[in-house]
Amino acid sequence: MDNRNNRNNGTSEFFSWFIIALLFAGGGWPIALFLLFRKLFSSDVPREQRREAPSLTKEQELKQQQEELEKMKKKLQQKETTQKAKQAVRSILQSPKENNSSSWLLMIAGALIMAGAVFWGIPTAIEAGAAYSIGTAVASLFGGGCMLASGILMRRALQRYSAYLAIIGPNEAVEIETLAKKVGVKPKQAERDLQKMIEKGYFGKSAYINKELGYIFMSSRADEELTRARAAAMEKTRETSKKEAVKQSAEAYDQILDKIKAVNDRIPDPEMTEKINQIESITREIFRAVEQAPEKRGKIDRFMSYFLPTTLKLLESYANLEKTNIDGKNINQSMRSIEIAMDTVVDGFRHQLDELYKSDAVSIETEIDVLTKMINRETVTTRQEFGLGGQAVQTAPQQKSQKD
Numbered sequence: 001m002d003n004r005n006n007r008n009n010g011t012s013e014f015f016s017w018f019i020i021a022l023l024f025a026g027g028g029w030p031i032a033l034f035l036l037f038r039k040l041f042s043s044d045v046p047r048e049q050r051r052e053a054p055s056l057t058k059e060q061e062l063k064q065q066q067e068e069l070e071k072m073k074k075k076l077q078q079k080e081t082t083q084k085a086k087q088a089v090r091s092i093l094q095s096p097k098e099n100n101s102s103s104w105l106l107m108i109a110g111a112l113i114m115a116g117a118v119f120w121g122i123p124t125a126i127e128a129g130a131a132y133s134i135g136t137a138v139a140s141l142f143g144g145g146c147m148l149a150s151g152i153l154m155r156r157a158l159q160r161y162s163a164y165l166a167i168i169g170p171n172e173a174v175e176i177e178t179l180a181k182k183v184g185v186k187p188k189q190a191e192r193d194l195q196k197m198i199e200k201g202y203f204g205k206s207a208y209i210n211k212e213l214g215y216i217f218m219s220s221r222a223d224e225e226l227t228r229a230r231a232a233a234m235e236k237t238r239e240t241s242k243k244e245a246v247k248q249s250a251e252a253y254d255q256i257l258d259k260i261k262a263v264n265d266r267i268p269d270p271e272m273t274e275k276i277n278q279i280e281s282i283t284r285e286i287f288r289a290v291e292q293a294p295e296k297r298g299k300i301d302r303f304m305s306y307f308l309p310t311t312l313k314l315l316e317s318y319a320n321l322e323k324t325n326i327d328g329k330n331i332n333q334s335m336r337s338i339e340i341a342m343d344t345v346v347d348g349f350r351h352q353l354d355e356l357y358k359s360d361a362v363s364i365e366t367e368i369d370v371l372t373k374m375i376n377r378e379t380v381t382t383r384q385e386f387g388l389g390g391q392a393v394q395t396a397p398q399q400k401s402q403k404d
Contacts, residue, residue, distance in 0.1 A: 103154040110147030117141035160185065160193055161202065168203075172222035176214050187214075253287040259312055266319040275342040276315065282349040283308065289356045296356055303352050311345050314338050 117140040163183045168174050180190035191209065194216050198207050206219040213230075217223045257280060264276040286303070290296050318338045321331050 100155075100158065103151045103158065106147045106151030106154065108151075110144045110149070110151060113140055113144030114148065115144075117144060157193065157196075161197055164190075164194065164197065165202065168216070172218045173215050173226045176209070176216060179216075250287075250291065253291075256308060256312075257284060257287075260315070263312065263315045263319055267315070267322060269322070272318065272339060272342065275339075275346060278346050279311065279342070279349060282346070282353055286349070286353050286356065289353070299356060300352065307345075307348065307352070314341065 117138075121140055122138070160183055164179060167179055167182050176190050176194065177187050179194070180187045183190060185193070191211075194209060197203060198209070198216075203216075203218055207217065209216050210223060213223075213226070215223075215226065217226070260276065260280045260283065264273060264280065267273060267276065286300060290300060315338075318335055321335050324331065
């Protein structure tokens, strides 16, 4: 049976090679190449008949797990060693902690290094005459000096920090300029110190500096409270200033009115007295309008700075001329000019008063217009609600006339 199968296999093998050769010879080389590679590189065993690799035994599995654990341990050890090296580098490079121990350590170590360089390193290097040794000694002297200076500066900074903490105490907001004055440093130095203290956590996590206000706040709530308090204080100051300005204006107005009345008492002429009375009355009304609406104060600047003082000056000149009791051409002409000018002054003062109420008149007209339109709209709405149209409104007067 086996021999027969072998003969059959041999025959089929020969036939397949023959077919491939025939294809090459007949020009069907692509197919011939495909059959050739398929024959050379394909597996003779069907997929379903292929044997799988034998499964690992328990001992082999344990061994494999132990090897994996060893690899993991080595990786962890390498990672830990790397982290320790990084931490060591960081500890070398980072600045020392600001505390009393560090400051004393820096000062003592710096002083010792400087002393060693001065009393031993430099003399020895000079005797040996080696440039490298001299450079080493000088570098040691410089490094020791830096350490000593850093320790002293740190000591002073710690003293300032203690002073800041004592002054701030339980306060939620403190002005930086006030802190600087009490500690005895400049505001910029105080600001830098406080910023360092904030970064190092002296005041907790919520503290910050508001450079615009010039304050250190322990929390945003303190900032808001201070802003509100300052706004209220500014508003109070403005109100006080406004009241003071109104008071000063009222006093100034009274003085001007007193001057007008005094000069009027000095002038016996009845026509001039009547004109001065009109001037006084109109001026009083102008002052009253400004007192009731202080925003109108800017509209009488020219009136106060020129018209009124010039009018008083002319009236005083008139009173002085009349007091001379001399009938002279120039005196009479000057007095007559002032009398004529007073008519123009009265008209000008009336115009000034009217201008003050110009904006009020426009506002009143606008309010009347709005009120009229609203009343008309409401009237139409009411008539429509009660079923009264235009015809009912028109016929109502006719019915009433018929009854009459």
